[in-house]
Amino acid sequence: MRNNAPSKHVRIVLADDHDLVRSGIKALLSMIEGVEVIAEARDGNELIALVDDLDPDIVMTDISMPGMDGIAAIAEIHARKPGTRMLVLSMYDTVDFVKRAVASGACGYLMKDAPPFELEQAVRSVMATGSYFSPAIAQRLLQPSEPTVDDELTNRQVEILKLIAQGRASKEIAYQLGLSPKTVDVHRARIMERLRLNDIASLTLYAVRKGLIKP
Template sequence: MKMSPTPQHVRVVLADDHELVRSGIKSLLSMVDGVEVIAEASDGSELIQLVDSLTPDLVMTDISMPGMDGITAIAEIHQRHPQVKLLVLSMYDTVDFVKRAVANGACGYLMKDAPPFELEQAVRSVMATGSYYSPVIAQRLLQPSEPTADDELTTRQVEILKLIAQGRASKEIAFELGLSPKTVDVHRARIMDRLQLNDIASLTLYAVRKGLVKP
């Protein structure tokens, strides 16, 4: 049964690093009355630039993208444009991902494997009520969850862990973050001690599980 038309014209900026995924979502959204995709981005930096110049009503973004990821982009957009609604469209269904997204400003979370009608439902719900969560996500949010990376580590430690998991050496990390290699090594030792992990492989697996880097 087709839902009633949206009460307003909804301008959407869509972000995903896979062109085929963006094309599919854009095609589905084009069939929704009152909804228009006005621009597309393939990474977080490009997304922020588009939002700054276009100020859309709604941003739909993936989390895992090259360069600046979706979570970082969401936080930046929320700070600059608090009126813009931010809806995550992701393949990851862990509570950790969802909580990180929401903590940074997302108001909804939609699974990529959701049926097509749910895309329209999510857009309408976010614009009308300010939030939407896929049923599987809503159910998991009600269940007890393990601590997130942000609960277990400081902001700087999370930043360094992400770079370690991307295969960066201490000197590279130090240069990128404006630290000394020795400081990076101290942070790495503290991260390992805090997480009770003993090698880079284990740190990388942790980072992937917590949604800090792509698998």
């Protein structure tokens, strides 16, 4: 990697639920002069807690994680600490994912299969200009896109859809979200109506395609 020292020491909190992936990214980041991974998280809730405690310069996070996912965590961190730069490092390259991440507060988006030098380029760019989008992502953003999940569903409906797609029953969802089973059933019916889908299998496929759950 290039050895151009940044103007300040860059402190990064890294989030990914796969230990090997996270270790590999951390190793690459440690090769960049002036950059330090100060903490690691396996899910969105842990990430938020670390950011609250450590106030890093950059949050680098995956999107699909158990519990609270990266998009929800980005939105929460942005609300609490709007000055924190957040860079998504993901395997998903659809316009839907990128737009959802940016709308939630992300300032950059990098693919996991990017060459190692691009990781340094992303960190430098985010610190210097406040944003970075890999060439492949930038090109996709210029293409017409289908409606995002946030265009089609409310936040509560997205939350319930994710749990339905994970195989949770109405009673389980109701207990977790503090709702009545009847309310959950009403939401499920409205979700199906909005998406024009008729069964749980179709809802699950939709959730996978939109990156709400892992395949």
